[in-house]
Amino acid sequence: MGDRPLPTIYPETEFYWNGAKEGKLLLNSCPSCDKAYFPPRPFCPVCGNRDVEIKQASGKGRLYSYIINHLPAPGYEPPFTVAVVMLDEGVKMVANLLDCPPDPEALILDMPLEVTFEQRGDVAIPQFKPAGGVA
Amino acid sequence: MTRASIAIVGAAETTRMGKVPELSQTGLHADAALNALADCGLTLADIDGVATAGHDVAEIIQYLGITPTWYDGTSVGGCSFITLVRHAAAAIETGLCKTVLITHGESGRSNNRSHRPLFPSMQQQEFESIYGPLFPPSRFTLPVMRKMKDDGLTVEQIAMVAVVQREWAALHPRATAHDPLTVDDVLNSKMIAYPFRKLMCCLVSDGGGALILTSADRAKDFPTKPVYLRGMGGESAEGPMISQMESFSSSKAFRVSGKMAFESAGITHSDVDHLMIYDAFAHLPIYGLEDLGFVKPGEGGAFIAEGHTRPGGALPLNTNGGGLSYMHSGMYGMFALQESVRQMRGVSPAQIKDAKLSLVHGVGGMFSAAATAVLTSEDQW
Incomplete structure (x- = not known):
């Protein structure tokens, strides 16, 4: 089955993965627009400002959309959930849902989620789970 | 009165499609190109512009022995051939070349090729692929649950798209799948990426196609009925990370390109x-x-389910059966163009009576890019 894929980390995204190792979900944020954005890059994709900040996200969000994947993927046992999470900061990101069965009955759109981290070798992968325990 | 300025004078698909294990991907490009040249009575020496996608355009130029003054290898996924039609039109209009050959070949099923057609996206790999959606069926479908909740779209309505398109495919001898489908057939087919089942996903085929474009004032010199471009079409892109679509219920690239x-x-x-x-x-x-x-917005599912796009309906849609039933090489946009050309020539096996104007719209990647073209049988309007 192989190991789950590891991200190729680039200079512009190193802070994000370093933050994950410390259990923090870090986002770039533009002080001019007063908005977070994703994925990381060293300028604001709305206004072009290069003077952007790194802020720790609340780690709270909601289930925005998902599929239950029945196709093979290294290190995964299908079926498994691939979710899009809408963070409270207003940005979307992909994650798997941990502590939640890959079952439409359990996957209620807009249900509250919170960040958790999955260790893959030396890399910590941001993941999400139902807020306040198993759904 | 506006006179047409650009015409499609040659159009053809590969001799065979579906399973073509005897040809490489380069060979599929060449087979389609030679068929399109034969269609309009031109030779390779008449071509001075070449465009393709998903394959190095320079390799196609060398393989066919062409010496071009213009080429274009814009490659944003399956809609690229629609994009290339408008780029070719602009090149002919501005005198960069006179006669353009656009080729598509893809060994999607037999995999007689050195590479996949779409550039990998660094950010998609770093922030999406690591979570396991490695194939188009588990990426392209990600926004749909959101749209179902927000717009009331139902899984039965999605299934009806496959049912209706199979009705069109039944009219096409070259379509891969002809047998009638029911909603139950679709909803009982193998689960691929909930809520998507196998019959909601495209075929995987070998094949290709080619088009030859030139200025409209030369169009009547050819043996085929010319098909004219009306306007210059449209294109746009939103990018390969589907999770970053502005809206999950609507594609910005589609809207901008279409408008x-x-x-x-x-x-x-x-x-x-x-x-x-x-x-x-x-x-x-x-x-x-x-x-x-x-x-x-939100009415597309019901519109198809009510039968408006099926044979006999007011708005005939995907009259070759589409990527779901006709064929899907991987970059299917060329086949959508071929059916539009057949309809405007009046020679489609699923011919719409008196059809004079055809709009062809394509997606590239997974909601990554879009392109739109308007074809007509009329040389002025």
């Missing part, structure tokens, strides 16, 4: 006799109908 094509052609929706919307998966014609403005 530009309508404005450039100077047409309204009621002028469109025939419509092709690239359907790699069954939700795409629903997004397409809404984002091109044929129906209001």
Whole structure:
């Protein structure tokens, strides 16, 4: 089955993965627009400002959309959930849902989620789970 | 009165499609190119512009022995050939070349090729692929649950897209799948990526196609009935990370591309006799109908389910059966164009009577890019 894929980390995204190792979900944020954005890059994709900040996200969000994947993927046992999470900061990101069965009955759109981290070798992968325990 | 300036004078698909293990991907390009040249009575020496996608355009130029003054290798996924039609039109209009050959070949099934057609996206790999959606069926479908909740779209309506398109495919001898489908057949087929089942996903085929474009004032010198471009079409892109789509219920790239094509052609929706919307998966014609403005947002699923796009309906859509039933090489946009050309020539096996205007809209990657073209049988309007 192989190991789950590891991200190729680039200079512009190193802070994000370093933050994950410390259990923090870090986002770039533009002080001019007063908005977070994703994925990381060293300028604001709305206004072009290069003077952007790194802020720790609340780690709270909601289930925005998902599929239950029945196709093979290294290190995964299908079926498994691939979710899009809408963070409270207003940005979307992909994650798997941990502590939640890959079952439409359990996957209620807009249900509250919170960040958790999955260790893959030396890399910590941001993941999400139902807020306040198993759904 | 506006006179047409650009015409499609040659059009053909590969001699065989579906399973073509005897040809490489380069060979599929060449087979399609030679068929299109034969279609309009030209030779390779007459071609001075070459465009392709998903394959190095320079290799196609060398393989065919062409010495071009213009080439274009814009490669943004399956809609690229629609994009290349408008780029070729601009090149001919500005005198960069006179006669353009656009080729597509893809060994999607037999995999007689050195590479996959789409550039990998660094950010998609770093922030999406690591979570396991490695194939188009588990990426392209990600926004749909959101659209179902927000717009009331149902899984039965998505299934109806496959059912209706199979009715069109039944009329096409070259279509891969002909047997009638029911909604139950679709909903009982193998689960691939909930809520998507196998019959909501495109075929995987070998094949190709080619087009030859030149200025409209030369169009009557050819043996085939010319098909003219009305306006310069449209294109746009939103990017390969599907999770970053501005809206999960609507494609910004579709909206921008479509609006530009309508404005450039100077047409309204009621002028469109025939419509092709690239359907790699069954939700795409629903997004397409809404984002091109044929129906209001949220009404695309019901519109198809009510039968408006099926044979005999008011808005014939994907009359070759589409990527779901006709063929899907991987970059299917060329086949949508081929059916539009057949309809405007009046020679489609699923011919729409008196059709004079065809709109063809494609997606590239997974909602990554879009392109739109308007074809017509009329040389002035």
